[in-house]
Amino acid sequence: MENKTVKNENKKSSRFNSSKSILSICVTSILLAVAIVIDLMMKPLLAMPQGGHISIALIPIVLMGLVCGPLYGFIGATCFGILNFFIDGGASAAFNPWSFVLDYVLAFGMMGVVGFFHKFLYSKKPYWVYFVSLIIASLVRYLFSGLSGAWVFAEYAPENTNPWFYSFVLYNAGYIFASLGVSLVLITPLMFPLQKLIGSYSFRTLNPNLE
Numbered sequence: 001m002e003n004k005t006v007k008n009e010n011k012k013s014s015r016f017n018s019s020k021s022i023l024s025i026c027v028t029s030i031l032l033a034v035a036i037v038i039d040l041m042m043k044p045l046l047a048m049p050q051g052g053h054i055s056i057a058l059i060p061i062v063l064m065g066l067v068c069g070p071l072y073g074f075i076g077a078t079c080f081g082i083l084n085f086f087i088d089g090g091a092s093a094a095f096n097p098w099s100f101v102l103d104y105v106l107a108f109g110m111m112g113v114v115g116f117f118h119k120f121l122y123s124k125k126p127y128w129v130y131f132v133s134l135i136i137a138s139l140v141r142y143l144f145s146g147l148s149g150a151w152v153f154a155e156y157a158p159e160n161t162n163p164w165f166y167s168f169v170l171y172n173a174g175y176i177f178a179s180l181g182v183s184l185v186l187i188t189p190l191m192f193p194l195q196k197l198i199g200s201y202s203f204r205t206l207n208p209n210l211e
Contacts (some may be wrong), residue, residue, distance in 0.1 A: 020205040024068040027206075028076040029065075035060040036081050040087065051088060051152055052145065052175045059190075060182045062133045065115025067198060068206060073115030081108030088179065099199065102148035110144065111137040119208045121198065129193045131184060138180040145172045 001048050037191040047053045061080055061206035065073020081104040114133035150169025151158075197203065204210060 003079075023203070023205055024072050027068055028064050028072045030081075031060040031064045031081055032076050038081060041082065046175055046178070048171065048175055050149070050156055050171070053171065054175050054178045054182065056179065056183050056186055057181055058134060059187060061099055062114050062130075062137050063194075065112050066117060066121045066129065066133055067203075068119040069117070069208075070112060070115030072112075073118075074109060074112030076106060077112040078109035081105050084108065096152055098152045099148055102152065104145045104146060107141045107144035107148070108139045113137075113140065122207045122209060126195065127191055131188050133135075134180060134183050134187060138176055138183075140171060142168075142176045145176065 033118050035057040037056050038060065042055040042057070043053055045054045057080070061077050064076035068076075084099055085104040117133055119131050119136035120126055146164075146168040149171055150164040153167070157163040162171070196204075
């Protein structure tokens with residue numbers, strides 16, 4: 001009788017994990033598509049000469065990790081970075097592998113670190129998580145994009161201007177923190193319906209408290 005109970009529990013656990021994986025893949029894929037569409041639509045806004053522009057694609061990128069956890073956060077954000085690389089026409093004769101790694105794979109992929117706040121999103125008062133995650137994700141991108149500008153694209157700094165100062169202060173800070181500011185404003189009204197959706201029965205398998 002005890003063995004039968006254990007087997008039933010194992011089957012339930014297996015079905016639970018399978019449902020969780022399927023839902024995580026679906027949510028990540030949808031948010032990735034939303035991020036790409038948003039980024040394409042906003043690309044004409046303040047397009048910088050060596051790449052970069054104001055975009056609220058930050059929101060769906062961050063939500064991948066918050067809703068589904070760090071694994072899917074890293075995978076989804078990295079996929080966004082790689083796709084963004086091809087959209088930007090990076091795979092051309094002027095292709096620079098270090099720019100690809102710093103500006104796309106790491107600058108976007110490492111945003112998945114916010115996925116470690118996953119469990120807090122399912123707590124009673126999780127609203128602070130949205131703001132903190134957006135800020136951390138922006139700082140991560142700022143770090144790697146700044147390093148790329150100072151190291152890989154140092155030649156583009158104006159004459160007699162330190163490339164580190166140019167990259168971190170004059171070039172990348174403007175559009176990255178402008179994107180953060182717009183995203184923080186927009187997430188404020190969005191997080192309430194998002195919490196209702198995340199707390200619904202359809203998303204129950206993603207709740208770490210049920211594992």
